[in-house]
Amino acid sequence: MSHLEPEAKIFACSKSEYLAEKIAKEYGIPLGKMTMSTYSDGEFQPSYEESIRGLRVFIVCSTFPTADNLMELLLMIDAAKRASARHITAVIPYFGWARQDRKDKPRVPIGAKLVANLLDAAGATRIMTMDLHADQIQGFFEKPVDHLFASTIFLPYVESLGLENLTIASPDMGGSKRAYAYSKFLNSEVVICYKQRKAANVIETMELIGTVEGKHVILVDDMIDTGGTLAKAADLMIEKGALSVRAICTHAILSGGAYEKIENSKLLELIVTDSIPLKKQSDKIRVVSCAPLFAEVMHMVHHNNSISGKFLM
Numbered sequence: 631m632s633h634l635e636p637e638a639k640i641f642a643c644s645k646s647e648y649l650a651e652k653i654a655k656e657y658g659i660p661l662g663k664m665t666m667s668t669y670s671d672g673e674f675q676p677s678y679e680e681s682i683r684g685l686r687v688f689i690v691c692s693t694f695p696t697a698d699n700l701m702e703l704l705l706m707i708d709a710a711k712r713a714s715a716r717h718i719t720a721v722i723p724y725f726g727w728a729r730q731d732r733k734d735k736p737r738v739p740i741g742a743k744l745v746a747n748l749l750d751a752a753g754a755t756r757i758m759t760m761d762l763h764a765d766q767i768q769g770f771f772e773k774p775v776d777h778l779f780a781s782t783i784f785l786p787y788v789e790s791l792g793l794e795n796l797t798i799a800s801p802d803m804g805g806s807k808r809a810y811a812y813s814k815f816l817n818s819e820v821v822i823c824y825k826q827r828k829a830a831n832v833i834e835t836m837e838l839i840g841t842v843e844g845k846h847v848i849l850v851d852d853m854i855d856t857g858g859t860l861a862k863a864a865d866l867m868i869e870k871g872a873l874s875v876r877a878i879c880t881h882a883i884l885s886g887g888a889y890e891k892i893e894n895s896k897l898l899e900l901i902v903t904d905s906i907p908l909k910k911q912s913d914k915i916r917v918v919s920c921a922p923l924f925a926e927v928m929h930m931v932h933h934n935n936s937i938s939g940k941f942l943m
Contacts (some may be wrong), residue, residue: 638932639682643691643702649723649904649921650690656925676706678713686717688928693726693745694883694906700726700745704752711753719756720749721928723905723920724881728763746770758927760905760920761852761880778927780880780903782940783918785815787901788848797821797845799867801859809850823863836862843871853881857888861895868896881905
């Protein structure tokens with residue numbers, strides 16, 4: 631083996647092991663061995679059970695709450711650094727705290743920047759993630775960031791539906807750029823939902839910019855949390871004459887009463903990735919795995935190949 635091309639190994643945080651196993655299988659290597667010791671007060675300590683000296687280490691961990699997931703990732707990075715790993719790539723399919731990317735009111739933190747600083751301080755030499763809540767978060771890091779787009783796996787699925795009179799929709803003004811990118815690739819029209827909130831996760835009013843009558847609509851968003859926005863948008867579009875409404879959301883947070891809202895809404899289907907494990911199953915929710923995408927890009931990164939061909943838009 632070349633001195634400049636160390637062996638690669640893949641490890642996983644506890645709550646992301648389900649995804650890391652699929653990534654490792656796609657990559658073609660077994661998942662690395664490690665143990666997690668836990669004290670009676672809840673403190674935990676990861677331990678690599680095989681040598682990683684001089685190797686490239688990929689650590690798969692979505693940092694959704696609780697904060698234990700982020701802390702586990704930081705400890706694993708630190709352990710890899712102290713075990714003399716040559717390269718340490720934090721593979722974060724879902725980058726938690728990304729919604730705190732700016733000060734939107736006085737006396738609040740910029741949580742995404744803080745997480746970036748923590749990952750850097752722990753010793754990560756590269757970050758790999760997917761569909762950040764805000765693209766500019768890449769600039770919070772001083773290390774290389776591979777920002778993958780779930781459109782690479784969603785677009786083939788949308789095309790397989792063979793829908794005529796297709797319209798792409800954004801559930802809010804902030805997602806209009808993403809919606810236009812999808813519409814350009816699919817050669818379709820775009821509509822945008824304009825919403826006003828009276829509190830976090832609470833929508834006061836919603837209006838539709840554009841026409842959906844006689845259209846098959848696909849709502850596109852980076853995440854779905856409580857499901858209120860998508861459910862309300864789907865119901866509004868059916869009222870306006872849409873033939874069907876589906877939604878594509880990369881990260882299925884699905885907190886609170888999200889499952890009930892989705893089930894009771896006019897949404898025909900919700901398509902998500904497995905960046906976050908589903909809390910329960912639903913006939914309306916279809917999961918498209920992001921494991922093949924991450925495995926392929928990780929292989930390209932390890933062999934110093936260009937990854938630009940993996941971006942469909």
